[in-house]
Amino acid sequence: MAHKIDYYYVSNIGLRRKKNQDNLIVNSEILPQIHENIEIKKGSTYTEDKQIFGVFDGLGGEKEGEVASYIAAKTFKDNKKTLEENCMLANKNICDYMDKNEIDYMGTTAAILSFEENIINLLNLGDSKIYRFSENIISQISVDHVDIAYGKAKPALYQHIGIRPDELIIEPEIKSIKYKSKDKYLICSDGLSDMLSEKEIEKIVSKNNEKVAHVLLQEALNKGAKDNITFIFIALE
Numbered sequence: 453m454a455h456k457i458d459y460y461y462v463s464n465i466g467l468r469r470k471k472n473q474d475n476l477i478v479n480s481e482i483l484p485q486i487h488e489n490i491e492i493k494k495g496s497t498y499t500e501d502k503q504i505f506g507v508f509d510g511l512g513g514e515k516e517g518e519v520a521s522y523i524a525a526k527t528f529k530d531n532k533k534t535l536e537e538n539c540m541l542a543n544k545n546i547c548d549y550m551d552k553n554e555i556d557y558m559g560t561t562a563a564i565l566s567f568e569e570n571i572i573n574l575l576n577l578g579d580s581k582i583y584r585f586s587e588n589i590i591s592q593i594s595v596d597h598v599d600i601a602y603g604k605a606k607p608a609l610y611q612h613i614g615i616r617p618d619e620l621i622i623e624p625e626i627k628s629i630k631y632k633s634k635d636k637y638l639i640c641s642d643g644l645s646d647m648l649s650e651k652e653i654e655k656i657v658s659k660n661n662e663k664v665a666h667v668l669l670q671e672a673l674n675k676g677a678k679d680n681i682t683f684i685f686i687a688l689e
Contacts, residue, residue: 453569454499454500455499455631455689456497457496457497457499457503457567457689458494458495458496458689459478459494459495459687460661460684461478461490461492461493461665461683461685462491462493462682462683463475463487463489464490464643464669466643466672466673466678466680467673467677467678469680471518472680472682473509473510473517473680474507474518474521474641475508475518475521475522475525475560476505476506476507476525477505477528477564478503478684479495479505482522483522483525485519486518492666492669499567499568500568502566503566505566505637505684505686506562506563506564506565506639506684507562507563507639507640507682507684508521508524508525508563508580509580509641509642509682510560511559511561511609515555515557516558517559520558520559520614523546523560524545524560524562527542528542535575535624535626536624539562539613540622543613543622546559546613546614547614547615547616550616558614559612559614560613560614561576561579561580562575562577562613562624563580563582563594563640565686567631570630571630572630572631572637573626573627574625574627575625575626576594576595577611577612577625578597578609578611578613579596579597579609580640580641581594581645582594582638584635584637585635585637585638585654585657585658586632586636587634588658594625597610634687634688636661636687636688637684637685637686638668638685639686640681640682641679643677643679643681644668644681644682646678646679647672647676647677647678648668648672652671656671657685661687664685669683
């Protein structure tokens with residue numbers, strides 16, 4: 453049975469960064485390589501359309517992180533392959549860019565959902581998160597690829613897109629899960645999840661769908677918005 457999908461998405465530079473290194477893919481749309489604030493937008497589709505929803509967070513502070521996230525988003529947009537195949541192709545494209553431009557290190561996270569009539573396919577690398585809300589109970593369905601943090605230091609990533617094959621084999625989290633009517637999903641960069649706890653997000657998502665994206669963004673800004681904030685909120689009918 454096909455379900456209608458209402459979705460809302462936004463990308464905001466935050467309050468402390470000099471540029472926005474995030475990107476996303478929504479219904480075959482990606483963001484320009486250079487952008488600051490993309491206002492909240494809304495759209496609709498159906499599960500049978502097999503659309504991809506994803507967030508890419510260029511590694512914060514690294515050289516050309518916005519290029520890495522753009523290359524990844526564009527790869528998923530331009531190629532009708534499986535999530536895993538596109539992930540590997542995006543990795544190759546970023547590595548080729550690094551080699552061509554003599555860049556030692558650049559990369560991006562990836563957190564992606566694709567909907568089919570009965571299942572959702574998930575892929576993630578890094579620490580951009582995917583939450584599911586079923587009967588207004590939150591659960592993280594992505595896996596954080598981070599080393600254990602010591603003290604107040606932010607955990608380092610041990611997996612991302614943009615790793616040369618002779619350095620490490622990338623191993624994305626890949627799985628398929630069932631969904632049901634009225635489920636909700638949130639795909640976000642750490643600019644949101646570092647500002648709001650799971651309980652705070654759960655409380656906001658329990659509100660009317662039209663308000664969720666606006667409240668999530670405003671609360672993250674109210675708390676200081678240390679990083680770029682990019683997210684996609686998805687509600688199934």
